[in-house]
Amino acid sequence: MSALLSVKGLVAGYGGVPIIEGINLDVQDHEISVIIGPNGAGKSTLLKTIFALTARSEGGIDFAGKDITGLKTAELVPLGISMVPQSRNVFPTLTVDENLDVGTYAAPPKDKEAVRESVLALFPDLRDKLGQPAGELSGGQRQMVAMGRALMSEPKLLLLDEPTAGLSPAYLEIIFDLLLDIRKRGVTILMVEQNAKQALRIADNGHVLVSGKNFISGAGEALLNDDAVRRSFLGGAAA
Amino acid sequence: MIDFINLYLVPGLTIGSVYALGAVGISMIFGILRFAHFAHGDLMTIGGYGVLTAVWFIPVHPLLLLPFGIALAIVSALAVDQFFYKPLRKLPTIYTVIASFGVALIFRSLAQLFWSSGNQVFISGVRMPVVLFDTFRISELHMQVIILTLIIAIALHFFLTRSKLGRAMRAVSDEPELAAVAGLDTERVIRWTWVIGASMAATAGVFAGMDTSMHPNLGWNLLLAMFAAAVLGGIGKPMGAIAGGLIIGIAEETATFTWLSDEPLISPSYKSAVAFFIMVALLLFRPQGLFKGRLL
Amino acid sequence: MEMTGLLFYLVSVLIAGGIYAVLCLALNVQWGMGGLFNAGIAGFFAVGAYASAIVTTAVSSKHLGGFGLPIPVGLLAAMIVAGVTGWVVAKICVRLKSDYLAMASVGIAEILRLVIVNESWLTNGSLGIAGVPRPFGDLVHGREADLLYLAVVWFCVLSVYILCQRLYLSPWGRTLRAIRDNEDSARAAGKDVDWFRLQTFVIGCAIMGLAGGLSAHYFKFLSPSATEPLLVTFLVWVMLMAGGSGNNRGAIVGALVIWFIWSATEIFTSRLPPEWVTRSSYIRMLLVGLLLQFVLQKFRSGLLPEKSPKIRSD
Ligand SMILES: Nc1ncnc2c1ncn2[C@@H]1O[C@H](COP(=O)(O)OP(=O)(O)OP(=O)(O)O)[C@@H](O)[C@H]1O
Ligand SMILES: [Mg+2]
Numbered sequence: 033m034s035a036l037l038s039v040k041g042l043v044a045g046y047g048g049v050p051i052i053e054g055i056n057l058d059v060q061d062h063e064i065s066v067i068i069g070p071n072g073a074g075k076s077t078l079l080k081t082i083f084a085l086t087a088r089s090e091g092g093i094d095f096a097g098k099d100i101t102g103l104k105t106a107e108l109v110p111l112g113i114s115m116v117p118q119s120r121n122v123f124p125t126l127t128v129d130e131n132l133d134v135g136t137y138a139a140p141p142k143d144k145e146a147v148r149e150s151v152l153a154l155f156p157d158l159r160d161k162l163g164q165p166a167g168e169l170s171g172g173q174r175q176m177v178a179m180g181r182a183l184m185s186e187p188k189l190l191l192l193d194e195p196t197a198g199l200s201p202a203y204l205e206i207i208f209d210l211l212l213d214i215r216k217r218g219v220t221i222l223m224v225e226q227n228a229k230q231a232l233r234i235a236d237n238g239h240v241l242v243s244g245k246n247f248i249s250g251a252g253e254a255l256l257n258d259d260a261v262r263r264s265f266l267g268g269a270a271a
Numbered sequence: 272m273i274d275f276i277n278l279y280l281v282p283g284l285t286i287g288s289v290y291a292l293g294a295v296g297i298s299m300i301f302g303i304l305r306f307a308h309f310a311h312g313d314l315m316t317i318g319g320y321g322v323l324t325a326v327w328f329i330p331v332h333p334l335l336l337l338p339f340g341i342a343l344a345i346v347s348a349l350a351v352d353q354f355f356y357k358p359l360r361k362l363p364t365i366y367t368v369i370a371s372f373g374v375a376l377i378f379r380s381l382a383q384l385f386w387s388s389g390n391q392v393f394i395s396g397v398r399m400p401v402v403l404f405d406t407f408r409i410s411e412l413h414m415q416v417i418i419l420t421l422i423i424a425i426a427l428h429f430f431l432t433r434s435k436l437g438r439a440m441r442a443v444s445d446e447p448e449l450a451a452v453a454g455l456d457t458e459r460v461i462r463w464t465w466v467i468g469a470s471m472a473a474t475a476g477v478f479a480g481m482d483t484s485m486h487p488n489l490g491w492n493l494l495l496a497m498f499a500a501a502v503l504g505g506i507g508k509p510m511g512a513i514a515g516g517l518i519i520g521i522a523e524e525t526a527t528f529t530w531l532s533d534e535p536l537i538s539p540s541y542k543s544a545v546a547f548f549i550m551v552a553l554l555l556f557r558p559q560g561l562f563k564g565r566l567l
Numbered sequence: 568m569e570m571t572g573l574l575f576y577l578v579s580v581l582i583a584g585g586i587y588a589v590l591c592l593a594l595n596v597q598w599g600m601g602g603l604f605n606a607g608i609a610g611f612f613a614v615g616a617y618a619s620a621i622v623t624t625a626v627s628s629k630h631l632g633g634f635g636l637p638i639p640v641g642l643l644a645a646m647i648v649a650g651v652t653g654w655v656v657a658k659i660c661v662r663l664k665s666d667y668l669a670m671a672s673v674g675i676a677e678i679l680r681l682v683i684v685n686e687s688w689l690t691n692g693s694l695g696i697a698g699v700p701r702p703f704g705d706l707v708h709g710r711e712a713d714l715l716y717l718a719v720v721w722f723c724v725l726s727v728y729i730l731c732q733r734l735y736l737s738p739w740g741r742t743l744r745a746i747r748d749n750e751d752s753a754r755a756a757g758k759d760v761d762w763f764r765l766q767t768f769v770i771g772c773a774i775m776g777l778a779g780g781l782s783a784h785y786f787k788f789l790s791p792s793a794t795e796p797l798l799v800t801f802l803v804w805v806m807l808m809a810g811g812s813g814n815n816r817g818a819i820v821g822a823l824v825i826w827f828i829w830s831a832t833e834i835f836t837s838r839l840p841p842e843w844v845t846r847s848s849y850i851r852m853l854l855v856g857l858l859l860q861f862v863l864q865k866f867r868s869g870l871l872p873e874k875s876p877k878i879r880s881d
Contacts, residue, residue, distance in 0.1 A: 114453075121449060123449060381849075388845070
């Protein structure tokens with residue numbers, strides 16, 4: 033089976049300084065893939081490069097059997113990719129409903145109302161906040177708005193940058209459950225996560241990124257039990 | 272009391288409407304392009320002259336010829352953005368502020384070149400005020416200005432909250448990077464920001480020119496009050512800018528009222544200082560403005 | 568034009584050029600070193616001119632004055648008054664994005680203009696202040712006096728240049744440039760960014776006040792309509808941009824080059840038929856406006872670019 037997303041030899045950075053140096057990565061359809069790694073390793077940069085937000089200098093990207101190298105973000109959204117950035121991921125003065133609506137602009141769905149209903153079905157908590165400015169919500173609810181907005185374009189692939197950053201453990205559970213629900217709907221997820229242990233547990237695949245290079249890739253469970261990975265990134269004790 | 276309404280409040284609302292329409296553009300440009308547009312007053316001037324020229328050829332009421340002024344202002348704004356501001360977008364925005372300062376001079380010298388540096392009037396002759404309920408004396412123009420501004424404000428509100436473009440504009444103003452992540456066409460949003468800002472500026476310029484007379488410094492002289500209005504309303508909050516403009520206009524006019532004694536509270540020759548002091552007070556105590564605008 | 572006529576024309580151009588050079592050095596402190604936008608240069612210039620004039624003129628029933636103090640005291644007063652005005656503006660705005668400083672500086676320039684026009688007891692309003700003394704005015708008369716004043720002005724240019732150069736190279740200047748280039752890391756390194764900016768703005772304004780004083784003593788007469796404020800402010804910006812912001816020598820060179828061009832076009836256009844003379848002044852303004860756009864886009868580092876390497880964030 034061919035991968036939904038396939039990244040080959042990707043090099044990218046800021047102002048000519050490469051941050052990621054030759055990343056190879058495959059993401060299979062209908063799977064959750066997790067990228068872990070130390071701070072500053074270039075995880076966010078990798079996601080942003082896939083989504084054409086950071087300048088790529090070398091390498092290629094295929095998506096759903098199509099070469100998408102060099103396409104702009106606004107062209108990737110209609111093809112079925114969307115992203116939730118690490119921080120500042122809602123429009124604070126727009127209401128929750130407006131935030132969701134903005135998610136449809138780059139790739140208007142055929143039946144907007146139906147998409148909105150199905151997104152709200154995922155995040156029922158948002159239903160009675162629809163008229164409220166997103167900036168007034170709690171961190172966890174904001175994350176839901178952000179994910180909801182990204183889902184409004186009916187993506188095949190969802191890129192998530194640390195969806196649980198700064199959330200309470202209770203919310204962490206909720207978000208991880210939601211990710212499983214989203215996958216059930218046929219959306220493939222590629223996410224960066226700091227809570228490596230929990231993330232690898234729900235993930236189908238994991239990738240460890242260290243200073244701009246792919247350190248190791250494998251099935252989630254396998255990485256969880258890999259000695260080197262455990263020692264360096266999971267805080268020692270076996271899972 | 273009647274005198275207060277006729278001679279202070281209504282003129283205050285009128286000049287406030289001019290500020291309001293100008294400040295909308297300043298606030299939106301500040302919100303979306305993130306710079307203080309110093310040529311906005313002179314854009315008003317250009318719009319005013321557009322209508323003045325149209326009046327020479329088509330002798331109907333100037334307000335009916337507004338589309339000519341609006342078109343001229345839109346073309347000017349888009350051209351200036353394309354040739355002078357866009358090339359600087361990747362630099363710190365202060366360079367664009369400097370460029371807009373230069374554009375103010377360019378607009379003004381063009382106005383002087385094409386339309387003489389003197390005062391010109393839209394309609395000559397004295398116009399009688401309309402008398403309402405035997406006591407309120409309001410000039411026809413003031414009534415038109417206030418009513419049109421009200422209509423524009425309502426239309427703007429629905430545009431910003433209901434239309435796709437209006438929401439996209441607010442989104443870009445809120446979080447430009449996230450707007451790019453959501454795949455919004457930022458350049459298109461910017462173009463529409465200029466179109467709307469320039470239309471309102473031209474309208475305001477015509478109002479101001481009809482209230483007094485057209486001259487090349489017309490817009491520049493209003494700039495400070497419009498900045499104050501935009502800050503008062505909260506940067507990136509067009510509806511706030513409208514409220515801010517009206518408040519500044521009323522404050523300026525009523526500050527010269529004989530509040531405490533027979534003397535005006537503030538000498539009329541210092542009227543234009545009122546806006547500045549409101550702005551200073553805001554920057555000191557509430558730089559985000561009345562309506563929680565963004566603090567850039 | 569006969570030779571001496573030309574010579575004295577050149578002298579007048581150089582005097583005005585020198586005054587612009589002082590303004591340009593002042594703006595270089597604020598913008599070139601500190602990254603602060605001042606759109607009210609003409610206001611600080613005017614306040615300096617009036618301060619020095621009031622302090623040095625003889626008794627007059629028309630305006631405040633009659634102190635008859637020596638000219639250096641007048642210039643010092645010009646610097647102090649302009650500096651204090653600048654302090655007030657900066658105090659309000661330094662912590663905000665530089666656009667606010669730009670707005671407030673336009674505002675203060677407008678307020679100062681209103682005060683000058685309206686407060687007749689202070690400035691004699693639109694009639695202006697006459698009899699502002701020239702240095703060594705008793706010793707030399709006529710055209711030779713201009714020559715002497717040329718020396719005075721350029722002595723001031725040199726002093727300000729040396730001062731600015733010292734400032735630029737001092738640890739203070741280095742910190743300032745670090746703030747300009749990367750505010751966040753300078754803040755993280757524990758620098759009091761706002762305090763540095765405040766100082767910068769005040770120093771720049773004081774020097775602008777000095778330039779105002781110099782012009783008052785040159786023209787010996789001062790009135791609110793003497794200069795078009797926006798044009799002065801604007802010319803100084805073009806001068807600094809063209810000369811090379813961040814470079815003190817560039818500031819002086821820029822001032823001279825632009826002022827020469829400006830004056831040369833004036834000679835040229837003054838020979839046009841009268842109906843074209845006013846028009847051509849608008850064309851000149853238009854061209855300067857376009858020149859600024861060109862410099863901003865294609866020639867940002869100016870004739871003499873800033874030499875020192877950008878300061879690293881660590
Ligand atoms: N916009 C930018 N301009 C310049 N350098 C940047 C930029 N964004 C990130 N970097 C640098 O790139 C490197 C990698 O950053 P990146 O955000 O990709 O790391 P990360 O793995 O996501 O880290 P974290 O876990 O902290 O989110 C860092 O050294 C960072 O300083
Ligand atoms: Mg990151």
